Structures are given as C-alpha cells and as structure tokens.
Amino acid sequence: xxxxxxxxQIEPNEVPHAGTARLRPPEHRVSxxxxxxxxxxxxLTGAVNTVLLSAVAWGVRVLPFAWIPVWAREHAxxxxxxxxxxxxxxxxxxxxxxxxxxxxxxxxxxxxxxxGWVSRSWQLVPVNRLQTVDHxxxxxxxxxxxxxxxxxxxxxxxxxxxxxLDAEEARRMSEELAVRAAALQGDAT
Numbered sequence: 001x002x003x004x005x006x007x008x009q010i011e012p013n014e015v016p017h018a019g020t021a022r023l024r025p026p027e028h029r030v031s032x033x034x035x036x037x038x039x040x041x042x043x044l045t046g047a048v049n050t051v052l053l054s055a056v057a058w059g060v061r062v063l064p065f066a067w068i069p070v071w072a073r074e075h076a077x078x079x080x081x082x083x084x085x086x087x088x089x090x091x092x093x094x095x096x097x098x099x100x101x102x103x104x105x106x107x108x109x110x111x112x113x114x115x116g117w118v119s120r121s122w123q124l125v126p127v128n129r130l131q132t133v134d135h136x137x138x139x140x141x142x143x144x145x146x147x148x149x150x151x152x153x154x155x156x157x158x159x160x161x162x163x164x165l166d167a168e169e170a171r172r173m174s175e176e177l178a179v180r181a182a183a184l185q186g187d188a189t
Contacts, residue, residue, distance in 0.1 A: 034164025
C-alpha cells in the first residue's frame with residue numbers, strides 16, 4: 001500500500017507525527033457547582049411544565065367539550081403525573097451524569113471540549129481562528145458562582161461553549177484566550 005502525502009495512514013502501533021491531535025478526554029471538569037445550576041434549571045422547567053399539564057388536564061376534565069372522549073376525561077390526570085415522574089427522574093440523573101461527561105481544556109493553541117450525555121460531541125477549536133470570546137453569567141449562574149465561556153470562529157462548527165466553569169476561572173480564561181488569539185493572529189500571514 002502506498003501512502004500519499006495527503007492521506008497518510010497510521011498503523012495501530014505507530015506513533016503519530018508531532019502536532020497530530022488525538023481525541024482523548026480533555027483534562028478539566030467543569031465546576032462542581034454547575035450540578036446545582038443544572039438541577040435548579042431542570043426543577044424549574046419540570047415544575048412549570050407539570051403545572052401547565054395539570055391545567056390542561058383540569059380543563060379536559062371540567063370543560064364541556066363534546067369532542068373529547070370519555071376515557072380521556074377520566075384519565076386526564078395521568079399526563080401531568082407521568083410527566084412529573086419523568087421530570088423527577090431527569091433531575092435525579094442528568095446533572096450528575098452531565099458533570100461526569102462535560103470536560104474542557106485550553107492548551108496553547110487549541111480549545112478542546114467534550115459534551116453530551118447520550119450523544120457525545122468532541123470539539124477542537126484552534127485559538128488562532130477565534131473571532132470572539134464571550135463570558136456570560138445569568139442570574140442562576142451568579143447564584144452558584146459559575147459562568148459560561150463561548151468561543152466563536154468564522155465557522156459555525158468551530159464555535160464551542162463551555163458551560164459551568166468557575167466564574168473566576170471563566171473570567172481569567174476569556175482574557176487569556178483573547179490575548180492569545182490576538183497574538184497568534186498577528187503571527188499569521
């Protein structure tokens with residue numbers, strides 16, 4: 001088999017060339033406080049949706065709509081109860097699972113993230129391609145002392161978000177990344 005310079009293949013036991021990126025778990029986890037943010041968000045969303053579904057179930061049961069079948073009127077309570085159970089299970093599982101999976105790393109030239117708890121997303125964003133670095137902190141994030149860092153490139157697929165960073169670390173990283181990106185872009189010709 002011949003290897004063209006464009007499509008060089010690496011044998012299983014062969015060490016790749018220097019500079020070749022390998023997918024591996026990024027080094028850092030998000031802040032442990034992010035679990036609290038995700039839990040409260042899920043609780044609030046679950047509560048609001050359960051209340052709305054309860055109102056619909058009450059309306060189905062009480063209002064005289066002839067087009068609603070009798071079985072649906074009699075069992076309208078099942079929908080909000082089923083959703084409430086689902087929401088509680090989601091609150092019990094998702095935040096801690098998400099904490100275990102979400103990771104990030106910012107090396108000298110690449111921002112590397114892994115996210116997703118069912119389908120995993122791995123992103124490597126070159127620092128020299130950064131156009132903006134956004135540091136945001138909503139009211140719930142402020143309450144728990146965390147923030148979100150979003151880096152954007154000209155490519156939609158090149159943008160990355162790191163949610164749940166320690167607030168001070170997110171501030172420091174946003175400043176460092178902006179300086180590094182400017183220095184690397186200044187070196188580009």
